[in-house]
Amino acid sequence: MGTDGPMLIEGPVEITLPDGSVVRSDRFTAAVCMCGRSARYPWCDTSHRRRPPRSRRGSQRDAE
Ligand code: FES
Known part of the structure; x- marks a missing residue:
């Protein structure tokens, strides 16, 4: 059940x-995009299959 x-x-x-x-x-x-990630919004371009990009380049340390 996706x-x-x-x-x-x-x-x-x-x-x-x-x-x-x-x-x-x-x-x-x-196919109407429900995820909001489509480059062809409001139409689905299958972008929903892609994982949202998460930067996993080691430690992300914001010097604040
Ligand atoms: S539902 Fe958003 S791209 Fe498919």
């Missing part, structure tokens, strides 16, 4: 983004 991944919607579909712009997909099935 919690990460797109929401599949039967197309064609129109989506209104928070900024008011409208995007449309004419595909039979549109």
Whole structure:
């Protein structure tokens, strides 16, 4: 039961983004990004499969 991944919607579909712009997909099935990592947001580009980058280069010491 993956919690990460797109929401599949039967197309064609129109989506209104928070900024008011409208995007449309004419595909039979549109995959809407739910993770927010897609470079093609609001469409899923499978970026959700990638682990969020974590810098693991040894000790990260912020001199404060
Ligand atoms: S759900 Fe797939 S890239 Fe966000």
